[in-house]
Amino acid sequence: MKYNIFVFIFVLSSNFLFAQAPSYNVVFDLTSGDTTDHQSLIRWIKGISSANPDAKLEVVFYGQSLNMIEKGKSAVETDVKELLARKAVSLKVCAVAMKRHQVEKSQLITGVDIVPDGIYEIITKEREGWGYIKVAR
Numbered sequence: 001m002k003y004n005i006f007v008f009i010f011v012l013s014s015n016f017l018f019a020q021a022p023s024y025n026v027v028f029d030l031t032s033g034d035t036t037d038h039q040s041l042i043r044w045i046k047g048i049s050s051a052n053p054d055a056k057l058e059v060v061f062y063g064q065s066l067n068m069i070e071k072g073k074s075a076v077e078t079d080v081k082e083l084l085a086r087k088a089v090s091l092k093v094c095a096v097a098m099k100r101h102q103v104e105k106s107q108l109i110t111g112v113d114i115v116p117d118g119i120y121e122i123i124t125k126e127r128e129g130w131g132y133i134k135v136a137r
Contacts, residue, residue, distance in 0.1 A: 031063030062094035062118035094118030
C-alpha cells in the first residue's frame with residue numbers, strides 16, 4: 001500500500017516537474033501613424049523576444065499605421081526588416097485598410113503579410129488564447 005502511494009505521488013509530482021510552460025503568444029494592435037508608437041512597439045517586441053525567445057508575436061496594422069510598413073515611408077524601416085527576420089515575429093496588414101489608404105502590396109516592406117480584415121485577425125488570435133496589447137500612448 002505504501003508503495004502504491006509512493007508511486008502515485010511520484011507520478012503526480014513528475015507531471016508538475018515536466019509540464020510545459022504555457023505558451024507566450026501576443027498580438028499587438030497598431031492603428032497609430034505616430035512614429036513614437038512605432039518605436040515603442042519595436043522596443044516591446046525586441047524586449048519580449050530577448051526575454052523569451054520562444055514567444056510568438058504578431059502585429060496587426062490598420063487605420064493610420066500603414067506608413068510603418070511602407071517602403072521608403074517608414075521611419076523605422078531598418079528595425080521592421082530586423083523584426084521580419086525573426087521567425088517568431090509576424091507583421092500583418094489589413095487589406096481593407098490598404099484599399100482605403102490606396103496602398104498596394106508592392107509598396108509594403110518585403111515579408112509583411114496581408115490579412116483580409118485586421119480586426120478579425122485580432123479576434124481570431126484572442127480566441128486562440130493569445131494575449132492582446134493595444135499600442136498607444
